[in-house]
Amino acid sequence: MADNTNLTRRSFLGATAASTVAMVGAASAAPGGGNGTDRREYIVGVSATEDDPKGYVKQHLKGNEDATKANDTLNSVVVGLPENAADPAHENFRDRLESADAVKYVEENAELQAQVAPNDPRYDDQYADQQVNAPDAWDVTFGDTSVTIGVVDQGIKYDHPDLDGNMDGSVSNYGRDFVDNDSDPYPDALSDEYHGTHVGGIAAAEIDNSEGVTGIGNSSVLSGRALSEGGSGSTSDIADAVTWAADQGADVINLSLGGGGYTDTMKNAVSYAADNGSLVVAAAGNDGQGSVSYPAAYSECLAVSALDPDETLASYSNYGSEIELAAPGTNVLSTWTDDGYDSISGTSMATPVVAGVAGLALAQYDLTNAELRDHLKATAVDVGLSADQQGSGRVDAGNAVTTEPGSGDGGGGGGGGDGSTSTTVTDSLSGYWDSNCWSYGFEYSSPSKVVVELDGPSDADFDLYANTGVDACPTTSDYDYRSWTTDSQETITIDSPDASTDLHALVDSYSGSGEYTLTITEYE
Incomplete structure (x- = not known):
C-alpha cells in the first residue's frame, strides 16, 4: 500500500449533518411488513449510536403507529400507520421522526417487482x-x-x-x-x-x-x-x-x-x-x-x-x-x-x-x-x-x-488496465460538528475506477461524500457521491472517474467521535 503523500487535508468545518432525506409519498397499501393491507408502512433508519433502534423509534410513536420489525444489521425499523389515516397524520409522523436526533432517514416501504x-x-x-x-x-x-x-x-x-x-x-x-x-x-x-x-x-x-x-x-x-x-x-x-x-x-x-x-x-x-x-x-x-x-x-x-x-x-x-x-x-x-x-x-x-x-x-x-x-x-x-x-x-x-485473472487475455469487451495504486490516511473527528475534507491527485491519466473506503469507530456514525471533476470539497448537502449508512463503514465506487481535477472526499461525523482510516484505491 502506498504512503499517504497523495492525500491532502483541507481545512474544513462541516455542518452538523442533521438534515435528512426528504420523505416521498407512501404507497397506497402495505407492502408486506406483516400487518396486512390496513397499514401504510415507512422505514426509519437509525444511527448506529443507538444500540436498540426499535426501542428508540418506539419512543417517538403515537396513537396507532406501530413499530413492526427491525433489521439490526442496517439499524432500520419498519413502522406501520393506519391505511385510512389523513395526510396530516402522515406529515406529523414524518416531521416527528425526522426531527429525532438519531434518525437518519424516513422513507416509504415501497414495493419492488420481479x-x-x-x-x-x-x-x-x-x-x-x-x-x-x-x-x-x-x-x-x-x-x-x-x-x-x-x-x-x-x-x-x-x-x-x-x-x-x-x-x-x-x-x-x-x-x-x-x-x-x-x-x-x-x-x-x-x-x-x-x-x-x-x-x-x-x-x-x-x-x-x-x-x-x-x-x-x-x-x-x-x-x-x-x-x-x-x-x-x-x-x-x-x-x-x-x-x-x-x-x-x-x-x-x-x-x-x-x-x-x-x-x-x-x-x-x-x-x-x-x-x-x-x-x-x-x-x-x-x-x-x-x-x-x-x-x-x-x-x-x-x-x-x-x-x-x-x-x-x-x-x-x-x-x-x-x-x-x-x-x-x-x-x-x-x-x-x-x-x-x-x-x-x-x-x-x-x-x-x-x-x-x-x-x-x-x-x-x-x-x-x-x-x-x-x-x-x-x-x-x-x-x-x-x-x-x-x-x-x-x-x-x-x-x-x-483466462487467468489479470492476464489481459480476455475477450476484448473492455475492463480497464491491470494496475492499481492505493493510498491511505488516518485521522479523527471530535463530534457531530466536525468534518475533514481530503483531496486526492490521480496517478493515472484515465483511471477505470476509483474506490473510496472509510473505516470508522463502531460506537460512532461517520459518513462519506465525494466530488470528481470539480475543484471543490463536497458538503453534506452538495456532493456527487455519498455513502450514508447507519454506521461508520462506508464505500464509494466510481467507474471511469473524471480525472481532470483532484478527487475530493469529505469524512463527516453524523454522531460521535473517534479515529478513522480513509483509503482511496485507483485502478488503471
Missing part, C-alpha cells in the same frame, strides 16, 4: 448457455457447490429434480422466507410463484445429471424468499434478505427484481453485502428505456441488460451508463414449479446467467468480489452495441474460466 417481461414463442431447446460459451468452461469445470449463489426472489421449489442436488444444505430448507417470516422459502402457490425457481435454474440447474436442462454452473443455491406469489416484495423484506444472504456467506447475490426508486435502506443493504464480500448482480429493468432501475443502478451492484438470441438489445431491456454486462434474456428455458421447464423473457433471466458465470469463475479462481467483477468485465465479448447497452460486453463463461 423483472420478467411477457413471453415470446418458446424455443425448442436452450440457447443461453451456448451463447455465453458455457460448454468451453465445462471442459475445465462444471462448477463447485462450495460456491454459493443467493437468489433473493420468490421462493424456489427446492425439490425440483433438476435443482435438488444444487441447493445449499447449510441452512434448513435451503433458505429463509422473509415474506411470511419463517424458515421455509418454498413457494406458497406453485402455479403463480415460478419466478424464483426459473431464476435459480438458469444460474445453477444441475449439469451432467441426465435430467432436463443445464444451468450455467453447479453452484449451490441459497433461497431468500422476499417476493410473494404475486411477484412483488417490500423494500424492507428485500433488504433483510440481502443482508441475511451476505451473512450466510453468499459469494454472489442475484437480484432479478426492481422498479423502485432510490432508497437509503436498499442502498445500505447492497453496500453491506458488497463490504462483506458478496458480488451483487442486479437486473437493469424491463421498461425499454435509457434509465437503469434500482437496485441495479446502485454502484455496489453489477447491472445487467438483456439480449435477444441474435445478440441485439432486447426491446424491453433498460439501458444506461450503469450497465456493466449484457446476457441472453429472451426466451430462456429453465426449471418450472410443475417439475418441468418453460421459457420466459426479461432482464430477470439475463441476471442469473451472469451470476452463474460468476460462480463458474469462482470455482476456478480465488477472487474477491471486486476482482471477480473486474474479471467478468475484462473477459466479456463485444457484440457491437454501445457501452450504455452492453457495458463491457456480453458475459462469456468460456473466457471467464480459461
Whole structure:
C-alpha cells in the first residue's frame, strides 16, 4: 500500500449533518411488513449510536403507529400507520421522526417487482448457455457447490429434480422466507410463484445429471424468499434478505427484481453485502428505456441488460451508463414449479446467467468480489452495441474460466488496465460538528475506477461524500457521491472517474467521535 503523500487535508468545518432525506409519498397499501393491507408502512433508519433502534423509534410513536420489525444489521425499523389515516397524520409522523436526533432517514416501504417481461414463442431447446460459451468452461469445470449463489426472489421449489442436488444444505430448507417470516422459502402457490425457481435454474440447474436442462454452473443455491406469489416484495423484506444472504456467506447475490426508486435502506443493504464480500448482480429493468432501475443502478451492484438470441438489445431491456454486462434474456428455458421447464423473457433471466458465470469463475479462481467483477468485465465479448447497452460486453463463461485473472487475455469487451495504486490516511473527528475534507491527485491519466473506503469507530456514525471533476470539497448537502449508512463503514465506487481535477472526499461525523482510516484505491 502506498504512503499517504497523495492525500491532502483541507481545512474544513462541516455542518452538523442533521438534515435528512426528504420523505416521498407512501404507497397506497402495505407492502408486506406483516400487518396486512390496513397499514401504510415507512422505514426509519437509525444511527448506529443507538444500540436498540426499535426501542428508540418506539419512543417517538403515537396513537396507532406501530413499530413492526427491525433489521439490526442496517439499524432500520419498519413502522406501520393506519391505511385510512389523513395526510396530516402522515406529515406529523414524518416531521416527528425526522426531527429525532438519531434518525437518519424516513422513507416509504415501497414495493419492488420481479423483472420478467411477457413471453415470446418458446424455443425448442436452450440457447443461453451456448451463447455465453458455457460448454468451453465445462471442459475445465462444471462448477463447485462450495460456491454459493443467493437468489433473493420468490421462493424456489427446492425439490425440483433438476435443482435438488444444487441447493445449499447449510441452512434448513435451503433458505429463509422473509415474506411470511419463517424458515421455509418454498413457494406458497406453485402455479403463480415460478419466478424464483426459473431464476435459480438458469444460474445453477444441475449439469451432467441426465435430467432436463443445464444451468450455467453447479453452484449451490441459497433461497431468500422476499417476493410473494404475486411477484412483488417490500423494500424492507428485500433488504433483510440481502443482508441475511451476505451473512450466510453468499459469494454472489442475484437480484432479478426492481422498479423502485432510490432508497437509503436498499442502498445500505447492497453496500453491506458488497463490504462483506458478496458480488451483487442486479437486473437493469424491463421498461425499454435509457434509465437503469434500482437496485441495479446502485454502484455496489453489477447491472445487467438483456439480449435477444441474435445478440441485439432486447426491446424491453433498460439501458444506461450503469450497465456493466449484457446476457441472453429472451426466451430462456429453465426449471418450472410443475417439475418441468418453460421459457420466459426479461432482464430477470439475463441476471442469473451472469451470476452463474460468476460462480463458474469462482470455482476456478480465488477472487474477491471486486476482482471477480473486474474479471467478468475484462473477459466479456463485444457484440457491437454501445457501452450504455452492453457495458463491457456480453458475459462469456468460456473466457471467464480459461483466462487467468489479470492476464489481459480476455475477450476484448473492455475492463480497464491491470494496475492499481492505493493510498491511505488516518485521522479523527471530535463530534457531530466536525468534518475533514481530503483531496486526492490521480496517478493515472484515465483511471477505470476509483474506490473510496472509510473505516470508522463502531460506537460512532461517520459518513462519506465525494466530488470528481470539480475543484471543490463536497458538503453534506452538495456532493456527487455519498455513502450514508447507519454506521461508520462506508464505500464509494466510481467507474471511469473524471480525472481532470483532484478527487475530493469529505469524512463527516453524523454522531460521535473517534479515529478513522480513509483509503482511496485507483485502478488503471
